[in-house]
Amino acid sequence: RSLATSARQSLKIGMIPADGIGHEVLPGAKAALQALGSSIPRLEFIDLLAGFEHFTKTGTALPEETVEALQKECDCAMFGAVSSPSRKVAGYSSPIVALRKKMDLYANIRPVTSVSPNPGEKPAVDLVVVRENTECLYVKDEKQTVGPHGKEARATRLITERASRRIGEMAFKIALNRPRKHITIIHKSNVLSITDGLFRETVRAVPALHGADGRYDSVTVTEQLVDSAVYRLFREPHIYDVMVAPNLYGDIISDAAAALVGSLGLVPSVNAGDTFVMGEPVHGSAPDIAGQNIANPLAAMRSAALMLRHLGYGEGGDRIEGAIDEVIREGRCLTPDLGGKSKTTEVVVEVVKRI
Amino acid sequence: RSLATSARQSLKIGMIPADGIGHEVLPGAKAALQALGSSIPRLEFIDLLAGFEHFTKTGTALPEETVEALQKECDCAMFGAVSSPSRKVAGYSSPIVALRKKMDLYANIRPVTSVSPNPGEKPAVDLVVVRENTECLYVKDEKQTVGPHGKEARATRLITERASRRIGEMAFKIALNRPRKHITIIHKSNVLSITDGLFRETVRAVPALHGADGRYDSVTVTEQLVDSAVYRLFREPHIYDVMVAPNLYGDIISDAAAALVGSLGLVPSVNAGDTFVMGEPVHGSAPDIAGQNIANPLAAMRSAALMLRHLGYGEGGDRIEGAIDEVIREGRCLTPDLGGKSKTTEVVVEVVKRI
Ligand SMILES: CC(C)[C@H](C(=O)O)[C@@H](O)C(=O)O
Ligand SMILES: CC(C)[C@H](C(=O)O)[C@@H](O)C(=O)O
Numbered sequence: 001r002s003l004a005t006s007a008r009q010s011l012k013i014g015m016i017p018a019d020g021i022g023h024e025v026l027p028g029a030k031a032a033l034q035a036l037g038s039s040i041p042r043l044e045f046i047d048l049l050a051g052f053e054h055f056t057k058t059g060t061a062l063p064e065e066t067v068e069a070l071q072k073e074c075d076c077a078m079f080g081a082v083s084s085p086s087r088k089v090a091g092y093s094s095p096i097v098a099l100r101k102k103m104d105l106y107a108n109i110r111p112v113t114s115v116s117p118n119p120g121e122k123p124a125v126d127l128v129v130v131r132e133n134t135e136c137l138y139v140k141d142e143k144q145t146v147g148p149h150g151k152e153a154r155a156t157r158l159i160t161e162r163a164s165r166r167i168g169e170m171a172f173k174i175a176l177n178r179p180r181k182h183i184t185i186i187h188k189s190n191v192l193s194i195t196d197g198l199f200r201e202t203v204r205a206v207p208a209l210h211g212a213d214g215r216y217d218s219v220t221v222t223e224q225l226v227d228s229a230v231y232r233l234f235r236e237p238h239i240y241d242v243m244v245a246p247n248l249y250g251d252i253i254s255d256a257a258a259a260l261v262g263s264l265g266l267v268p269s270v271n272a273g274d275t276f277v278m279g280e281p282v283h284g285s286a287p288d289i290a291g292q293n294i295a296n297p298l299a300a301m302r303s304a305a306l307m308l309r310h311l312g313y314g315e316g317g318d319r320i321e322g323a324i325d326e327v328i329r330e331g332r333c334l335t336p337d338l339g340g341k342s343k344t345t346e347v348v349v350e351v352v353k354r355i
Numbered sequence: 356r357s358l359a360t361s362a363r364q365s366l367k368i369g370m371i372p373a374d375g376i377g378h379e380v381l382p383g384a385k386a387a388l389q390a391l392g393s394s395i396p397r398l399e400f401i402d403l404l405a406g407f408e409h410f411t412k413t414g415t416a417l418p419e420e421t422v423e424a425l426q427k428e429c430d431c432a433m434f435g436a437v438s439s440p441s442r443k444v445a446g447y448s449s450p451i452v453a454l455r456k457k458m459d460l461y462a463n464i465r466p467v468t469s470v471s472p473n474p475g476e477k478p479a480v481d482l483v484v485v486r487e488n489t490e491c492l493y494v495k496d497e498k499q500t501v502g503p504h505g506k507e508a509r510a511t512r513l514i515t516e517r518a519s520r521r522i523g524e525m526a527f528k529i530a531l532n533r534p535r536k537h538i539t540i541i542h543k544s545n546v547l548s549i550t551d552g553l554f555r556e557t558v559r560a561v562p563a564l565h566g567a568d569g570r571y572d573s574v575t576v577t578e579q580l581v582d583s584a585v586y587r588l589f590r591e592p593h594i595y596d597v598m599v600a601p602n603l604y605g606d607i608i609s610d611a612a613a614a615l616v617g618s619l620g621l622v623p624s625v626n627a628g629d630t631f632v633m634g635e636p637v638h639g640s641a642p643d644i645a646g647q648n649i650a651n652p653l654a655a656m657r658s659a660a661l662m663l664r665h666l667g668y669g670e671g672g673d674r675i676e677g678a679i680d681e682v683i684r685e686g687r688c689l690t691p692d693l694g695g696k697s698k699t700t701e702v703v704v705e706v707v708k709r710i
Pocket of ligand 1: 096097582
């Protein structure tokens with residue numbers, strides 16, 4: 001069954017705030033979804049546990065019950081943010097990385113778009129990072145040994161044809177729905193000729209998989225080394241439309257792109273698989289500002305909108321995004337990361353009013 | 356023997372233009388060094404071959420004779436830039452990556468500094484990327500196999516205590532000579548707890564290696580995840596002084612930092628070991644503009660200055676850098692990457708006049 005076409009009586013959403021400001025921004029996402037009323041199926045929210053805080057209390061960062069609830073009860077989920085211990089903590093491993101793998105959410109889709117001053121105008125930055133979400137150095141296959149000169153640590157970077165193909169397929173699908181229909185493959189095959197070579201060749205080969213149907217013929221493809229891609233991102237962001245990248249480059253590039261639109265607090269994402277989708281703001285748990293009611297809720301709210309789109313409720317997504325754009329344009333109610341003085345909860349109220 | 360203290364009758368410099376604009380910018384470096392006259396030892400330039408162009412002609416990207424000449428005859432070297440094939444080419448492997456390893460040039464030092472409008476003023480961006488230069492994914496230990504779902508490629512990421520310690524030591528030494536004396540360790544230990552954990556802990560442990568002498572007590576140390584470091588680099592570049600990083604993060608971060616100062620064409624580097632140093636502009640071979648005499652020679656000229664500093668000729672370095680800053684401030688003779696209309700050779704003449 002396709003995620004976007006199944007008719008649903010209700011929408012069960014797993015809510016996983018996890019750590020820090022995750023607890024403060026997810027209520028905004030919930031409020032935005034609720035504000036849509038009967039234009040989407042009846043909503044059921046299921047609160048679920050995970051995170052570093054949970055680990056320090058219980059010894060488990062991602063409880064089995066959370067994974068089970070997502071797999072068996074939920075249609076989709078919203079994730080907050082995770083904290084990272086400042087030193088290695090035995091037995092701890094990032095629950096978000098684990099969740100992406102366990103739920104096979106192989107695509108991390110991160111649209112980075114600036115809000116133009118006038119509704120009709122083209123935004124200065126308008127790109128989507130399509131990040132592979134299950135492999136690369138994130139397979140976490142690491143070990144330490146002792147050699148003649150001391151400790152030696154090795155990690156495996158895994159790139160498979162299968163994962164590269166499905167993320168490539170996702171990138172083409174997304175590009176096809178955008179006016180410019182352009183893909184830039186990000187890699188470092190001048191050093192990693194085998195792993196990044198496989199990624200690049202596999203993505204390039206996606207259109208040919210569809211035989212003569214010409215499905216992706218209108219999509220243009222270029223490529224760029226990751227170092228120079230970051231450089232050009234800052235100098236000529238308009239050259240990018242869809243950027244498809246292996247996991248780690250995608251992680252870095254999406255943060256770089258976020259700097260272009262004023263704040264990480266604005267950038268949403270979804271972790272998408274073939275049968276499940278989980279919204280997640282790109283920002284972290286921000287322990288320095290947690291608990292002060294000043295975190296920007298817009299990335300989480302936009303993530304909820306993006307999640308709706310992937311479930312086939314594009315109109316709902318439009319309404320949430322339109323309301324957010326209005327609040328940003330008006331510029332009167334913004335959190336400190338955007339130069340404003342408003343509280344998280346005040347921004348949520350302003351957006352909800354406009355939905 | 357220490358690089359910086361050996362008394363020399365002459366300075367033998369291996370010149371390796373390699374590919375593309377490497378051929379156009381190295382003459383600028385040579386002219387700058389020659390302009391210093393008798394304030395430095397007599398110069399001898401030895402032209403050496405390497406590069407992708409050389410590979411396509413001969414089947415070898417880094418001839419044995421080049422490595423031997425560097426090891427047996429030269430005191431130091433200047434490298435231009437290498438091209439990367441746009442598709443995998445059997446038998447080709449980057450000569451710059453090989454050279455760094457063969458000459459044990461374990462530190463890639465990349466100062467990124469903006470030129471302030473007035474000579475007395477503090478520059479807006481003033482940082483140094485200290486990049487480990489021999490390991491990480493650059494060990495190029497890659498292989499491809501075939502699994503149940505198609506091709507699978509794996510690369511090894513190697514981080515050793517020894518390499519992390521010496522790059523850490525280099526970072527502390529450099530920080531000690533800067534007014535702010537601050538180090539930021541760049542890593543991704545929330546995912547790579549073992550490899551990046553080893554890097555971070557080893558760098559942090561450097562001061563303790565020196566026992567009670569307190570050599571590095573005045574240096575402050577913080578750390579940052581690579582994704583958020585790139586984000587903050589664009590938003591708050593002033594928070595950085597010395598950034599020390601494993602090889603690949605260092606590669607990406609130095610390009611990101613270069614975007615802050617207006618052009619990659621301004622950013623120099625040295626590849627430094629304990630007994631050899633090689634200057635190298637951070638930019639690539641720029642095939643799109645090669646042969647037009649419009650490449651910016653300033654990064655190569657600054658790299659020559661930086662090389663001199665590492666050899667103990669700080670005054671010579673100052674004179675070259677001072678002349679470059681003047682030309683930038685005057686703003687009349689600049690290459691197109693800086694918004695000017697001048698030729699490579701014209702810029703070289705202007706700088707040389709002021710040395
Ligand atoms: C928290 C961390 C493991 C995560 C990642 O690296 O994927 C984060 O940076 C992100 O981008 O979602
Ligand atoms: C050409 C390439 C192998 C090289 C690197 O990745 O080190 C370049 O990007 C650099 O920064 O010197």
